[in-house]
Amino acid sequence: MLSITKEFRFSASHQLDHLRSGHPCGRLHGHNYVVVLELSAAPEDLSLPGFVRDYGDLSAFQKWVDETLDHRHLNDVLDGVNPSAENIAMWLHERWVKEFPELTAVRVSETPKTWATYRPSPALGDASL
Template sequence: MFTVTKEFRFEAAHALPHLPEGHKCRRLHGHSYKFRVEVDGELDERGFVIDYAEISAEVNPIVDYLDHKNLNDLFDFHTSAENLAKWIFDELSKTLAVSRIVLFETANTSVIYPAR
């Protein structure tokens, strides 16, 4: 079994208005998001688990949808990293055998969905 990964980036703003007054994330702020798409599998006749171009073809429309947007304008859920990782996973799962999404909200904070 192999795991193939490819990383993508986008810039976006959001606020988490459900957090308590005074919490810095309650205010509108932005992140330089990075996420890794992971696909597990065995090698096919080409010697691939999946062609990296196949991953990009499915992910690029999602990146275009999210990039340079206010996430609160796009979604009716709290735009936490956890919820965003799950949304990306669910969207990709419609057309790609994605195993995991690792979403970095900052250089030092990330979430994995689904958890191992």
């Protein structure tokens, strides 16, 4: 299996629900988010130039991030989903896997030292993964 990754950045605010009283993430605050998309393919599935996916194809994701997430309040954007890094990673994967079927993982960072990764479970009975 071969994988490629590309990093994207945006700034946004959020406020997390269901936390203990006084938890700092329960207050309105913001982050400079980093999102990494991982796309994978078997060697026999590479495109003719030898790509998992042309990095240029990912410009659609950057445009969408700029228009949809950058300088927004994520509680409004995610519509009913508590915008933790874990939920954001899963939400992004669900929205983009149809456009990029090679998408195998989404990583989201809120701080330079913290990351959440969503990697969907292989389909039951799929021994190739």
